[in-house]
Amino acid sequence: MGRSYSYGRQSIDEDDRRAVEEVLRSDWLTQGPAVGRFEAALREACGARHAAAVANGTAGLHLAGLALGWGPGDVVITTPITFLASANCILYAGARADFVDIDPVTYTLDPARLEERLEQHRRAGTSVKAVVAVDYAGLPCDWAALGALAQRYGFQLVDDACHALGATLDGDPGYGVKRAQIVVLSFHPVKHITTGEGGAVLTDDPALDERVRTLRTHGMVKDEKRLRQNDGPWYYEMHELGFNYRITDLQCALGVSQLRKLSGFLTARRRIAEQYDAAFATDDRFVIPARRSAASHAYHLYPLRIRLERIGRSRAEVFARLKAAGVNCQVHYIPVHLQPYYRERFGFRPGDCPVAERFYAEEISIPMYPGLGSDDVHYIVEEIRRAVA
Numbered sequence: 001m002g003r004s005y006s007y008g009r010q011s012i013d014e015d016d017r018r019a020v021e022e023v024l025r026s027d028w029l030t031q032g033p034a035v036g037r038f039e040a041a042l043r044e045a046c047g048a049r050h051a052a053a054v055a056n057g058t059a060g061l062h063l064a065g066l067a068l069g070w071g072p073g074d075v076v077i078t079t080p081i082t083f084l085a086s087a088n089c090i091l092y093a094g095a096r097a098d099f100v101d102i103d104p105v106t107y108t109l110d111p112a113r114l115e116e117r118l119e120q121h122r123r124a125g126t127s128v129k130a131v132v133a134v135d136y137a138g139l140p141c142d143w144a145a146l147g148a149l150a151q152r153y154g155f156q157l158v159d160d161a162c163h164a165l166g167a168t169l170d171g172d173p174g175y176g177v178k179r180a181q182i183v184v185l186s187f188h189p190v191k192h193i194t195t196g197e198g199g200a201v202l203t204d205d206p207a208l209d210e211r212v213r214t215l216r217t218h219g220m221v222k223d224e225k226r227l228r229q230n231d232g233p234w235y236y237e238m239h240e241l242g243f244n245y246r247i248t249d250l251q252c253a254l255g256v257s258q259l260r261k262l263s264g265f266l267t268a269r270r271r272i273a274e275q276y277d278a279a280f281a282t283d284d285r286f287v288i289p290a291r292r293s294a295a296s297h298a299y300h301l302y303p304l305r306i307r308l309e310r311i312g313r314s315r316a317e318v319f320a321r322l323k324a325a326g327v328n329c330q331v332h333y334i335p336v337h338l339q340p341y342y343r344e345r346f347g348f349r350p351g352d353c354p355v356a357e358r359f360y361a362e363e364i365s366i367p368m369y370p371g372l373g374s375d376d377v378h379y380i381v382e383e384i385r386r387a388v389a
């Protein structure tokens with residue numbers, strides 16, 4: 001019947017197209033007023049004092065590590081169940097990456113395992129500079145526990161919130177900036193809102209925000225108060241080695257328009273999650289994603305675990321059957337510590353993070369995006385049941 005679903009996709013409407021076209025007719029395609037408008041809208045939506053929009057989420061993570069002063073000799077810990085960029089940003093800064101296993105229920109960084117690892121590093125005399133925690137699938141981490149450990153052991157926290165725009169903790173969408181020095185967002189088309197490519201660095205610390213803004217544009221300084229000398233109105237200085245990680249006005253205009261629709265997008269995602277929960281919660285061949293009582297889940301993904309021992313079929317077979325029915329799933333994620341680059345360079349091995357490795361073996365991310373209607377979800381549920389039967 002020609003049905004075809006992916007695990008995620010953008011929702012673009014007439015308002016979005018109009019917003020981009022307006023920029024095309026204006027004087028500024030980049031470095032213009034739409035960037036500031038998008039940043040103001042992000043501050044408002046995320047309850048953050050500062051927001052710097054950047055080229056993509058990976059650039060945001062890179063700038064976060066540089067602004068926080070990571071470098072050789074520092075260890076930075078992250079979760080293996082994440083996109084490569086959460087770990088790669090540690091290497092970009094010249095620091096050493098380490099991985100701590102996930103909680104078996106929430107799939108986010110396990111604070112108990114983290115504490116054990118911090119003790120090991122302490123005994124070995126290595127300094128853990130920071131932890132990059134990921135609000136996996138859109139479920140906030142246990143930020144109270146992470147915050148308490150950060151205080152006790154004296155490390156920085158980064159919230160990789162690329163999955164979690166619109167999530168709340170105790171009703172607060174600003175939970176990330178209140179607990180982490182820096183929060184990073186992505187606006188890739190599969191995420192909650194899109195700018196094509198795009199990202200943002202949020203913080204409540206004005207000094208970090210200034211550092212991120214300087215590094216975003218070549219380390220250039222134009223603010224008179226910060227110049228070492230001043231030759232005239234054309235004058236600028238380079239104070240550190242930065243990058244061109246800017247985002248365009250075309251993208252930011254799209255971002256402003258998309259952000260207006262965020263609450264509707266979240267409602268749609270949560271409605272779809274409820275339909276999936278109702279279909280799979282009482283079926284012992286599946287494990288549905290957990291919720292946390294104080295948190296509202298943003299459902300970037302719907303990670304469904306298949307209890308392979310109960311169905312007598314491999315995940316690859318289930319995946320192939322679904323694909324044949326037009327239900328194109330994905331797996332999130334291949335544990336980062338098992339990537340050849342990380343194994344070969346740093347000696348990580350299977351068994352280092354057993355909970356994450358088991359999770360990887362059983363997980364499929366089934367379609368989750370606002371454009372899915374009840375009828376689509378019904379079809380997908382039936383095909384999943386058929387694929388495991």
Ligand SMILES: *Cc1c(COP(=O)(O)O)cnc(C)c1O
Pocket residue numbers: 056057058059082083085086134160162163185186187188197198199
């Ligand atoms: C999408 C994503 C990123 C990277 O974002 P890009 O905008 O694609 O660079 C980083 N971390 C996580 C967890 C992500 O899902």
